[in-house]
Structures are given as C-alpha cells and as structure tokens.
Amino acid sequence: ANQWRGVIREYAERLPEHVTREVVTLGEGGTPLVPAPALSERTGAEVYVKVEGMNPTGSFKDRGMTTAISAAAGRGARAVVCASTGNTSASAAAYAARAGMVCAVLVPDGKIAMGKLSQAIAHGAQLLQVDGNFDDCLVAARKLAEVHPVELVNSVNPDRIEGQKTAAFEVVDVLGDAPDIHALPVGNAGNITAYWKGYLEYAGVATSETGPGAAPTAVASRTPRMWGFQAAGAAPIVKGHPVDQPETIATAIRIGNPASWQQAEAARDDSGGVIEAVTDEQILAAHRLLSSEVGVFVEPASAAGVAGLLDRAERGLVPAGARVVVTVTGHGLKDPGWALRTADGSEVVPTRVSADVVSIADALGLG
Ligand code: F0G
Numbered sequence: 034a035n036q037w038r039g040v041i042r043e044y045a046e047r048l049p050e051h052v053t054r055e056v057v058t059l060g061e062g063g064t065p066l067v068p069a070p071a072l073s074e075r076t077g078a079e080v081y082v083k084v085e086g087m088n089p090t091g092s093f094k095d096r097g098m099t100t101a102i103s104a105a106a107g108r109g110a111r112a113v114v115c116a117s118t119g120n121t122s123a124s125a126a127a128y129a130a131r132a133g134m135v136c137a138v139l140v141p142d143g144k145i146a147m148g149k150l151s152q153a154i155a156h157g158a159q160l161l162q163v164d165g166n167f168d169d170c171l172v173a174a175r176k177l178a179e180v181h182p183v184e185l186v187n188s189v190n191p192d193r194i195e196g197q198k199t200a201a202f203e204v205v206d207v208l209g210d211a212p213d214i215h216a217l218p219v220g221n222a223g224n225i226t227a228y229w230k231g232y233l234e235y236a237g238v239a240t241s242e243t244g245p246g247a248a249p250t251a252v253a254s255r256t257p258r259m260w261g262f263q264a265a266g267a268a269p270i271v272k273g274h275p276v277d278q279p280e281t282i283a284t285a286i287r288i289g290n291p292a293s294w295q296q297a298e299a300a301r302d303d304s305g306g307v308i309e310a311v312t313d314e315q316i317l318a319a320h321r322l323l324s325s326e327v328g329v330f331v332e333p334a335s336a337a338g339v340a341g342l343l344d345r346a347e348r349g350l351v352p353a354g355a356r357v358v359v360t361v362t363g364h365g366l367k368d369p370g371w372a373l374r375t376a377d378g379s380e381v382v383p384t385r386v387s388a389d390v391v392s393i394a395d396a397l398g399l400g
Pocket residue numbers: 092094116117118119120121122188218219220221222223224225285286332334335362363
C-alpha cells in the first residue's frame with residue numbers, strides 16, 4: 034500500500050528545488066480535515082478543523098521544519114538554531130536529530146509547556162532557557178546565526194514558509210476548492226503568511242519564485258478570506274504597535290513583536306480578511322468545546338482560531354453557509370494541564386473507587 038511520503042515528496046513540483054535534494058522527513062503533513070458539526074451548528078457555517086497536532090512532533094511546525102532542515106542538509110550545514118515558545122524547538126530538535134545535526138534552542142525561561150520542553154531534550158537539543166521573552170530569544174538567535182556557523186530555522190527562514198504553505202494545498206485537495214474563510218491563531222505570523230502563499234499559488238495567482246518546476250496551473254478557482262486571531266494580551270498587530278510584555282495563558286502565541294508582521298497584514302488585506310484579538314477566557318472555552326464536542330484535543334493557543342470564529346459568529350459576522358476551515362495548530366498533550374480545570378477555574382479531581390463492579394456502577398450512576 035502507498036504511504037504518505039511527507040510534504041516535500043508529495044508537493045515537490047511546487048517547492049523550490051533546493052529543498053528537494055536531500056530530503057529529511059518524518060512523514061509530516063497529510064493531516065485530517067475533520068468536519069466539526071458542533072461548530073457548524075453554532076456558527077451557521079460549514080466548519081472543518083485541520084488537525085495539525087497529528088504531525089510527527091504534534092504541531093504544524095513539522096511542515097516547515099522538513100523543508101528548512103532539508104535545505105540546510107543540502108548545503109552541508111552541521112548546526113541549526115531557533116528561538117521558540119516550544120513547538121518550533123520540539124520540531125527543530127527532532128528533524129536535526131534525524132539529520133545528525135546539532136540543534137540549539139532558545140526558549141523564554143519558565144514560559145514553555147512541559148511537553149515541548151521534554152521533546153526538545155529527548156531529541157538531544159542544546160536547550161537554553163533565556164531570561165527574556167520569545168521576542169528577546171528571536172533577536173538573539175538571529176544575531177547568533179549571523180556571526181556563527183549555525184543556520185536559523187525560525188519562520189524568518191523562507192524555507193520554513195515553503196513547507197508550511199503545503200497545508201493550504203491539502204485543504205484544497207480535500208475540499209476540491211479553497212474554503213470561503215480560513216481561520217487560525219497568529220503568533221510570530223509565519224503560518225498565516227504560509228497559508229496565504231499556498232492559497233495564492235494554488236489559485237494560479239502566484240508561483241513559487243525559486244522552483245524551476247514551479248507550476249502556474251490553477252488548482253483552486255479562488256482564495257479564502259484569512260481570519261487571524263491573536264491573544265488579547267499579546268495582540269501587537271491588532272493594536273498596531275509592538276507589545277513589550279506580552280501575556281497570555283496560550284504560551285505558544287505569547288509574542289509581542291511578530292517577525293512576519295507585514296506579511297500577516299498583507300494576507301489580511303489582500304484576502305479581505307481580519308486579524309482580531311480573543312481573550313484567554315474565550316481561548317479556554319474554545320479549547321473545552323473542541324475537546325468535549327468536536328473530539329479534538331488541542332493545546333490552548335491552538336484554540337484561538339476557533340475562539341475567534343465563535344466570537345465573530347456571535348457578532349453576526351460569519352456568512353450563513355460559508356465554508357470555513359480552522360487550523361488547530363498543536364496537540365493537547367503538549368500542555369495537558371488545562372484539561373484538568375473546569376470553566377470556573379477549580380481543579381478536576383478524578384473519583385476514586387474500589388475495584389468491584391458494584392462500587393464502579395454506583396460511581397457511574399448506574400446503581
Ligand atoms: N499555534 C501554536 C501551537 C504555535 O506553536 C504557534 C507558534 C502558533 C500557533 C502561531 O504560529 O507563529 O506562525 O503565527 N509557535 C512558535 C514556536 C512561535 O516557537 O513554536 P505563527
């Protein structure tokens with residue numbers, strides 16, 4: 034039987050040639066596009082979630098890391114570096130391990146989820162907890178890569194965007210055309226940039242600049258409106274200025290000065306979309322709804338797109354019957370503690386019973 038071959042081999046003709054020479058892959062991409070009736074009912078739209086937690090390291094970052102590490106390997110690089118709120122570091126560490134490269138990661142001290150920290154360490158990264166936030170880490174990582182023989186694998190590296198654009202291709206391949214609206218969380222703004230690039234290329238509006246095999250043929254008849262959502266305490270694009278002390282429980286998007294700010298604004302404006310803010314309460318409510326009714330467990334930041342969609346639906350801003358895809362960016366097991374709190378903030382304590390069927394039936398209310 035044929036197995037999914039990872040995004041580089043599946044979409045080679047739409048990627049720059051230099052990422053295809055020495056392919057480092059863990060089989061990323063090919064993630065499920067799951068219909069979400071619970072969200073369709075609440076919004077009056079036809080809603081699907083693109084479950085990016087199903088990637089090998091549990092987030093969408095793997096799509097861009099296979100291309101970034103493959104390009105680095107093709108150039109004979111021995112070492113890579115990234116700044117990260119957690120998922121990029123987990124992904125970089127795994128792909129670098131696979132390629133036999135050294136991987137250094139800079140993370141904000143105390144502000145990354147345990148699952149992500151564990152992954153980076155398990156995959157052998159040199160992990161440094163920096164006394165600063167993500168934005169400070171990124172400035173340092175960029176400088177380090179300028180003056181030392183290490184390649185930067187943050188999304189400011191164009192090879193990352195090339196890989197991540199494949200998620201838009203997959204959506205169109207499954208739906209048969211672009212959706213009307215594509216909603217997603219925005220942090221450093223690489224992903225909204227990548228989706229928009231992918232949708233433009235698949236609509237034949239743009240081609241991959243670097244690839245000799247670039248295919249200008251249109252696969253989609255149109256492009257979606259891009260709806261991006263930042264956390265209210267870390268919403269520089271919404272506010273129109275950098276945020277010095279970004280704060281949100283959604284640590285993955287706790288970013289005050291996104292590197293791809295301009296590209297995100299272009300995606301918003303050129304698509305006729307929006308970038309708005311959602312509160313931590315809205316993010317946690319969407320997180321619970323995804324788990325309890327859609328059946329998809331995500332980390333809090335990943336629920337920001339759903340939170341934003343619901344917020345706009347409440348304001349009457351979701352067109353009836355619109356086809357909406359929401360990217361849920363990372364797996365719930367990355368940061369599982371949030372599931373053990375109820376809506377009012379109290380701790381969930383599992384019920385203890387003795388190992389006999391009568392007590393168990395009784396505890397289950399089957400008495
Ligand atoms: N969702 C998750 C789970 C993320 O980890 C990130 C970014 C985003 C959304 C936002 O995507 O930055 O492309 O706008 N995480 C980065 C990291 C910053 O270091 O893992 P973006």
